Amino acid sequence: MIPHNRRVTIKHVAQEAGVSTQTVSRVINERPDVAPETRQRVMAIIQQMGYQPSELARSLTQRRSYTLGVVTAGLQYIGPSRTLNGITTKAEELGYALLLKELPHYTTNEIRPLIKFMLARHIDGILWAVPEIGDNHAWVVGSLASIPVPVVFITMQARPGIPVVSIDNYLGGMLATQHLLEQGRRHVGHIAGPLDWWEARQRKQGWQDAMMKAGLAADDRHCAEGNWSSASGEAAFKELLENYPEMDAVFVANDQMALAVLHIASRLQKHVPQSLGVVGFDNIAESAYFWPSLTTVNQNQHELGRHALQELVNRIEAIHKGKETTEAQSLLLSPEMIVRESSVLP
Amino acid sequence: MIPHNRRVTIKHVAQEAGVSTQTVSRVINERPDVAPETRQRVMAIIQQMGYQPSELARSLTQRRSYTLGVVTAGLQYIGPSRTLNGITTKAEELGYALLLKELPHYTTNEIRPLIKFMLARHIDGILWAVPEIGDNHAWVVGSLASIPVPVVFITMQARPGIPVVSIDNYLGGMLATQHLLEQGRRHVGHIAGPLDWWEARQRKQGWQDAMMKAGLAADDRHCAEGNWSSASGEAAFKELLENYPEMDAVFVANDQMALAVLHIASRLQKHVPQSLGVVGFDNIAESAYFWPSLTTVNQNQHELGRHALQELVNRIEAIHKGKETTEAQSLLLSPEMIVRESSVLP
């Protein structure tokens, strides 16, 4: 490990090559106005000295850092990290660095310091990849006017004038329910995620509207609320069995809760899919090996991250090209049904 | 959104307060040598103007950025992201920013540009959080001497003189196997992860040594290799059933493959745990709701990330306090058994 101090600077290279720092600068920035021989010589020296321009110094003079702030939460769960995976991939493609911040909780009021922290590091834009829960987005959305860089949101209710990229959870709920109806089910219950989550509300609404459209009832009696965990899924399922004994199918808002449903149903000798059709949401890797294998709704969170990052960079580039006013537009990615054994009547 | 240009600088504050920039600098750095009144006045102005010192400029002058480079891979899986979750938590606690880089594959030879990329941004240290597979760590380990900042590795074979933080996978394999032996099982097979992974080899070795110690056979015939996926677990299990018909228990190197074992066993009317004891590894959230619920080995990846980051910062602080030579030491975190239904005879 070489001591921290000796960094090869543009000055060293210039001295060694017998030119001005400006010329070296021109070379590393591939400007045309350098004599071929000079360029050769300088490049050779750069190679030989292992010189690497300081992006920090560049950020300072160019008033642009090619660094993006990413705010996330819940990395201990698979969803957010898949999204992050997409974000890093796209950032790499576009040559941007990522400054990562994770909120300690989904709902925090320590937002202002966080924004300042990122701005102090001259980030070019912010990707807000935190699910919308209660009014946890209120402060950021409200402060948008005072944030001097573009902000793109992931997984949030569309709002006019704000760029948002999300999975179409409403459509997902609709597809899942329609699939069960197509199997001839008439009493489709729903186990929802926590209803302060926007995503949970959307999925529930999709279920409700699909039922309505089919002229079937979808009231509070036909729905129970969980908190995404298997344990909560178990409780919700038992509640539903009690309130809705004629239920012949259930759309569960995520695969973990659906797993609990399969587990309990099996214990109660309630046969899936014969006496109960089950559809989950997320398509986690394990769901194909549940017993029976789980029909579910696949959401491509990798793509979600990619699209959001692209959108953010688009806005940044637009600004740097002088177009201060790009239309903000929301993007909704469509989920897709993954049909397996748990829902299909033999 | 405020236009990109107008940033409040220390100069503006100084002007507004009628002092020099030095004085403002002293105030924001909480130096003692400022008159109380001056301090008051300056602080008021700072508040009022919403001034935030540029960490970029600071990094330049202080030759220290309070930013750490984190190199990860496989964020689409839950393990690496749980580790990252621990990393972000500890970084937040210690006041460090995180520059995140994800390798496109576990084994890449595009390492040098990546290191240069991070060094160009003046990171104070690097956390190498990529699992050791084949010789994918060779280049980094070999280049350590030419990397001017401390590097700490996560999940890698301990090497003298290099700081490494890992879960004790060998112990995990040992515990799992011993648990099965304590249940009276005598023919414990093993489904390993891909054996070019260091973790997979360690778990297998733990199984092997536990069997040896008990005077039981643990040869190639008693082991099959998977690739962590459920599908590969299915194939490996079938192979094992064929080669090792007297098998009465199996230690599976991760929960996803163990899920496939439960699935297939159920299909073959092979009763778990009566005719087959099963133990997994990882303790994923779903495992408690498998059917039967899965006994497994819990590894605390969050803590892993926390410890590694702490270790990295320790080394950085040591250097800045002038102690260039801190002893590099490895840290092994112990996993623990989570006993559930799949392994315990009634």
Add this chain to the structure above:
DNA sequence: CTGAAAGCGCTAACAC
């Protein structure tokens, strides 16, 4: 206690 000057590593704007 406070300020002036120099410099961190680089580039924009202008000279020649």
Add this chain to the structure above:
DNA sequence: GTGTTAGCGCTTTCAG
């Protein structure tokens, strides 16, 4: 084509 000057926003001397 190439060099000079100034400045990005801050801190480190060193005066006073």
